Amino acid sequence: MITKKLLFHTIFMGASLLLTTGCVKTNCPLPDNLDHRVKKVHLNSYRESPDLKRNSWSMGSLCADRITLKEGSQTWKFLLVWNTSHPKGPFWYLPHDNEESAFATAVYAAKQYGGGFLAVESNGQRYVSGRDPNRNFKKDSSYSKTICRIIDTYKPSHLPYMALHTNAEGYLKSGGYGTVSMRRYSKNMHSFPAGNIKTGRKKGLEDEDTLIYLAGKQIEREKVKKFNDMGLNVKFEKVTKRSNDNSMSNCIVLYKHHDNYINIETEHGDVSTHKKMIDRVMKILGQRSIYMVR
Numbered sequence: 001m002i003t004k005k006l007l008f009h010t011i012f013m014g015a016s017l018l019l020t021t022g023c024v025k026t027n028c029p030l031p032d033n034l035d036h037r038v039k040k041v042h043l044n045s046y047r048e049s050p051d052l053k054r055n056s057w058s059m060g061s062l063c064a065d066r067i068t069l070k071e072g073s074q075t076w077k078f079l080l081v082w083n084t085s086h087p088k089g090p091f092w093y094l095p096h097d098n099e100e101s102a103f104a105t106a107v108y109a110a111k112q113y114g115g116g117f118l119a120v121e122s123n124g125q126r127y128v129s130g131r132d133p134n135r136n137f138k139k140d141s142s143y144s145k146t147i148c149r150i151i152d153t154y155k156p157s158h159l160p161y162m163a164l165h166t167n168a169e170g171y172l173k174s175g176g177y178g179t180v181s182m183r184r185y186s187k188n189m190h191s192f193p194a195g196n197i198k199t200g201r202k203k204g205l206e207d208e209d210t211l212i213y214l215a216g217k218q219i220e221r222e223k224v225k226k227f228n229d230m231g232l233n234v235k236f237e238k239v240t241k242r243s244n245d246n247s248m249s250n251c252i253v254l255y256k257h258h259d260n261y262i263n264i265e266t267e268h269g270d271v272s273t274h275k276k277m278i279d280r281v282m283k284i285l286g287q288r289s290i291y292m293v294r
């Protein structure tokens with residue numbers, strides 16, 4: 001009898017595990033006040049999105065909608081993913097579809113802290129029709145307005161505008177583009193390491209490629225120190241109208257009239273460090289995990 005019961009139990013558990021790992025909630029109703037320029041595109045299956053397919057095992061109760069935004073001749077495609085039981089919370093922008101592990105980190109963040117994220121879909125490529133989605137935040141453009149409106153729908157006003165990126169290992173120029181590293185700095189980009197910087201593949205929080213970006217019109221050393229004290233490397237971008245590169249950070253600082261921007265980066269594929277950084281940044285921002293007793 002016991003073995004029969006056990007067998008039944010095992011089969012039942014196996015079946016329910018299959019059910020929970022085998023699907024992702026999709027096509028949920030969008031929030032009412034979401035930007036009217038946004039169009040919802042029906043997903044016949046989550047398998048239509050490589051990002052969802054890759055992360056289906058960990059999506060839990062998050063829901064994913066595919067949305068589009070038309071801007072001139074360009075149609076931008078996104079996945080809007082949010083925590084349906086805790087929609088208010090930190091919200092992340094993921095402009096680069098080639099930075100795959102950032103998506104896994106965003107899934108973790110939305111499950112752990114509520115809120116959600118918006119990820120550009122571009123067949124796994126960094127650019128969309130030759131354009132960098134993180135260089136398209138022009139003043140008063142429908143792209144900028146819509147993305148900020150979506151973020152504002154989910155994030156409580158006291159939280160910053162936040163982005164997740166990953167970057168290539170090292171600091172030398174590769175393929176004509178300078179890769180992000182704590183070892184690179186310029187007049188407008190200052191490096192504030194939390195401690196010793198390690199080079200090489202995936203060295204965790206001390207890796208030269210593990211860093212958060214802050215941005216503002218002036219360097220705010222007090223703020224930098226808060227993050228450094230938590231063991232996080234900081235790069236601070238000094239933004240001016242003249243140096244404006246139409247990136248999200250520049251848009252927030254120049255046109256949102258506050259310096260409330262954080263981008264969390266690791267080397268490609270280093271999800272465990274990325275998650276650790278999320279937890280530390282959330283602690284600094286006073287956000288508690290939704291799984292903690294309030």
Ligand SMILES: [Zn+2]
Nearest residue numbers: 096099165166
């Ligand atoms: Zn990026």
